[in-house]
Amino acid sequence: MARLRLIRSTWLAEDIVQLEFADPAGPDAGAELPAWEPGAHLTLRLPNGQAREYSLCGDPADRTRYAVAVQRDAASRGGSACVHERLRVGEIIEVDGPKNNFALEEAPAHVLIAGGIGVTPVKAMAEALDARGSDWRLFYCGRSRASMAFTGLLERLGGGSVTLHADDESGGPPDLDKVLAGIPDGALVYCCGPEPLLAAVEAAIDDPARLRVERFRAPETPAADPSGDVPFDVRCGDRRFTVRPGASILDTLRAGGLQVPSSCEEGICGTCETRVLAGEPDHRDHLLTDDERASGESMMLCVSRSRGPELVLDL
Ligand code: FES
Numbered sequence: 001m002a003r004l005r006l007i008r009s010t011w012l013a014e015d016i017v018q019l020e021f022a023d024p025a026g027p028d029a030g031a032e033l034p035a036w037e038p039g040a041h042l043t044l045r046l047p048n049g050q051a052r053e054y055s056l057c058g059d060p061a062d063r064t065r066y067a068v069a070v071q072r073d074a075a076s077r078g079g080s081a082c083v084h085e086r087l088r089v090g091e092i093i094e095v096d097g098p099k100n101n102f103a104l105e106e107a108p109a110h111v112l113i114a115g116g117i118g119v120t121p122v123k124a125m126a127e128a129l130d131a132r133g134s135d136w137r138l139f140y141c142g143r144s145r146a147s148m149a150f151t152g153l154l155e156r157l158g159g160g161s162v163t164l165h166a167d168d169e170s171g172g173p174p175d176l177d178k179v180l181a182g183i184p185d186g187a188l189v190y191c192c193g194p195e196p197l198l199a200a201v202e203a204a205i206d207d208p209a210r211l212r213v214e215r216f217r218a219p220e221t222p223a224a225d226p227s228g229d230v231p232f233d234v235r236c237g238d239r240r241f242t243v244r245p246g247a248s249i250l251d252t253l254r255a256g257g258l259q260v261p262s263s264c265e266e267g268i269c270g271t272c273e274t275r276v277l278a279g280e281p282d283h284r285d286h287l288l289t290d291d292e293r294a295s296g297e298s299m300m301l302c303v304s305r306s307r308g309p310e311l312v313l314d315l
Pocket of ligand 1: 261264268269270272273301302
């Protein structure tokens with residue numbers, strides 16, 4: 001956890017504000033901030049007590065500041081409303097991270113797909129790929145041009161191809177089959193945006209192993225049917241807890257007095273990821289890859305359960 005000062009707030013597009021944070025002593029006088037790679041997010045501990053993750057969208061080479069962009073969400077659960085209404089330049093807040101659950105992997109080509117505010121990690125990826133001279137293309141869609149951030153900057157990147165799609169100019173949402181037709185062999189597809197866009201990309205892609213997604217919210221369909229859940233035990237050091245159906249490991253450990261960090265509590269941010277020392281997790285998050293699940297090395301305590309009678313956690 002670090003304390004950073006909000007040093008600048010800039011409107012990027014309709015309902016989207018960019019916030020820049022630096023060491024409380026100032027961007028030039030303070031300590032260098034930890035390094036980050038495109039795809040990383042920062043968790044802001046907001047004045048209303050909520051923790052929210054926002055993708056870093058500034059320049060990773062500038063170690064004096066972090067930039068994130070936040071869209072005011074009409075269906076806000078409090079996070080974006082707090083950022084827009086209560087956070088003021090000069091204020092100091094606590095942050096966690098940066099942490100990267102959406103890192104760029106090596107590939108012969110990268111296809112980036114962004115919807116709305118999902119452009120924030122993708123913008124940093126496009127800039128990095130462009131600087132490396134990689135083969136990349138970006139498809140970026142939004143309700144209207146006025147609601148889309150970074151459009152001019154992205155269109156000026158010279159090395160890739162950028163397609164912008166405004167629903168109000170194009171008669172509706174994009175045809176993802178068309179977007180994904182003819183993508184280069186071996187290309188990895190990175191997608192960040194609202195759930196309908198992610199679902200459409202997941203339905204349209206030929207090989208799901210090529211797809212990397214970052215979600216704002218958990219999908220409406222739960223990762224598992226909870227009706228068959230049974231109790232199991234969790235051991236942390238010399239303490240033992242019983243996790244009952246309907247309760248999460250996170251809630252159970254907290255009720256027992258353990259301090260466990262969390263943020264989304266929906267299995268999408270990774271804040272509660274914990275090392276598993278023994279036992280077989282029943283993964284119900286929306287974050288780990290198939291390989292990571294199969295390894296059983298770590299799990300998200302907010303949503304995942306146990307396949308066996310006991311899990312031993314590194315807590
Ligand atoms: Fe976000 Fe558990 S708190 S994955």
